[in-house]
Amino acid sequence: SGAIGIEFASFYNDMGAKVTVVEMLDRIVPVEDADVSDALAKSLGKQGIEILVGAGVESIVPDAKGLAATIKTADGKAAERRFSHCIVAVGIVPNTEKIGLEKLGVTMDRGFLKTDPMCRSNVKGLWAIGDITAPPWLAHKASHEGVIAAEAIAQELGNKDVHPHAMDAQNIPGCTYCHPQVASVGLTEAKAKEAGHEVRVGKFPAIGNGKAIALGEVEGFIKTVFDAKTGELLGAHMIGAEVTELIQGYTIGKTAELVETDFMQTVFPHPTLSEMMHESVLAAYGKVIHM
The missing domain is CATH 3.50.50.60 (FAD/NAD(P)-binding domain)
Structure with a gap:
């Protein structure tokens, strides 16, 4: 599942x-x-x-x-x-067998290549991206790793005009295209607590959003998890209409290292589903408006 x-x-x-x-x-x-x-x-x-x-x-x-x-x-x-039919969906296996990696001494983990945040393996000159590296195994993660690897290689070759950046798995959004849709980025509430964070959690239901009501899509909610001490956005979790489109707003926020006040002071257009994103942040700090 x-x-x-x-x-x-x-x-x-x-x-x-x-x-x-x-x-x-x-x-x-x-x-x-x-x-x-x-x-x-x-x-x-x-x-x-x-x-x-x-x-x-x-x-x-x-x-x-x-x-x-x-x-x-x-x-x-x-x-x-x-x-009548059975579909088995139990993960993936990397296609790395018998291509010479063992002879090169590449560090592996259950068939996956271990890489640093710039997509380098432990063998000089060997880079890896996508589903043969660490999770999440997502197309958009693989595509972005390709950019990082290409720029990092160019830099090693002496190109001074490229500025590669490290991959951060916590800033990669995940989307599930079911009905209702599911989307998330960063840590869940439980994982944030396990990591030692004192958290502030906000939750706003779709039933409180005018656009969701107009669309007849009032099922779902948006949940945000913040570090109580620093205001850092640790994670965002959504279920409902078009949340696979909305999640990128929080992804940008995490990548830019925005804090709770940045989200609170941002003006969200009305009437839109994105207003739920604003309300969820406000709810985490006891300032929710439309609930």
Whole structure:
């Protein structure tokens, strides 16, 4: 039930198929903030998708009529169920075998190349980007790594007009194109606390936004997580209409190292969904207006 699994589940459900999602962990989209996971599970459940968490597929046996899957649910009971198709979405494997990396002495981790923030491997002259390096394994991350690597190589070759910058995985947004959409950047509330931050958390519901009401898309919310001492934006988490478009506003804020007052003092146009971004920041500091 990661991004790809949920995207396919949502798509096929919208097309009229009866869909069951099986997730071994205790919640769907487990890399997202727990509040987003809970909201998405409720929404998909209302749409008719069956979600089984804490469950596992024991076996899959195909036949002329489809397939028989034995599913062990959270209560420890296993039962056989019939399906027409099965989609397996359990991550990726890097295509790095038998291309000579071992002979070069490249430092690897389960097949992935270890690189520094400039995309250099430990072997001089060998650079790596994209899905053969550390996560997140996203197209936009890979594309940006290509820019960083090209500029860093040019700099090493003596080009003084390029100014490469280091990759920061915490500033890479993630998007899940299901219905409702999910988007996030930075640390979840739980991860921020685990990292030792004292946090201030703001949350604003779509039902309080005029544009969302006008669109008939009042499901969802925007949640922001700030460092209580410094005002640094640690993370932002969204679920709802067009949040995959909205997340870039917070991504720019994190990249520019903006603090809470920068967001508070920014004028957001009305009526737009982006006003929820403003309200979420205000809510983190007890200054929310339209709720």
